[in-house]
Amino acid sequence: MMISKQMENALNKQISLEAYASYLYLAMAAWCDRKGLEGCKEFLLKQSDEERVHMLKIFHYISEVDGKAIAPEIKQPPEEFETVTAVFETLYKHEQEVTSAIHELVDLSYKEKDYTTLNFLQWYVEEQREEEALARSILDKINLIGDSPQSLYFIDLELQKISSGSGD
Numbered sequence: 001m002m003i004s005k006q007m008e009n010a011l012n013k014q015i016s017l018e019a020y021a022s023y024l025y026l027a028m029a030a031w032c033d034r035k036g037l038e039g040c041k042e043f044l045l046k047q048s049d050e051e052r053v054h055m056l057k058i059f060h061y062i063s064e065v066d067g068k069a070i071a072p073e074i075k076q077p078p079e080e081f082e083t084v085t086a087v088f089e090t091l092y093k094h095e096q097e098v099t100s101a102i103h104e105l106v107d108l109s110y111k112e113k114d115y116t117t118l119n120f121l122q123w124y125v126e127e128q129r130e131e132e133a134l135a136r137s138i139l140d141k142i143n144l145i146g147d148s149p150q151s152l153y154f155i156d157l158e159l160q161k162i163s164s165g166s167g168d
């Protein structure tokens with residue numbers, strides 16, 4: 001089984017998107033650290049690690065199907081964010097972009113009748129549904145509590161709970 005050149009390029013583009021997500025979330029973790037938001041920082045560090053795993057899964061898949069996986073160049077993510085709300089809005093927007101990119105890959109695999117890649121991508125389709133739902137529920141909570149200085153303490157506690165797996 002060998003993937004087409006077009007599929008190889010598209011999967012390498014996805015590697016690059018997942019890698020950027022990893023560094024974007026790392027940059028967000030650094031910002032939260034500077035603001036003393038430990039819970040948010042922990043959550044974002046964990047997300048950053050997960051994105052690296054997503055990247056590596058594609059990397060391994062490409063080599064398994066005899067393609068050429070490329071370690072991507074990563075553009076500099078932002079260093080500063082206006083507010084915690086802005087951090088999670090940016091994260092949600094990025095997840096939506098990743099979801100569209102995954103759906104485009106699914107389209108391409110149908111078009112090419114590449115059922116092996118289609119099957120491989122199912123994991124990502126499900127993962128994106130979960131990640132978008134999580135990002136939305138965090139934004140809902142922030143919108144409920146507000147991100148005034150007094151509310152930050154509670155937001156941070158919530159994120160701490162989510163990243164330690166005790167959140168709802």
Ligand code: OFO
Nearest residue numbers: 021051054098131
């Ligand atoms: Fe890789 O799932 Fe988020 O972006």
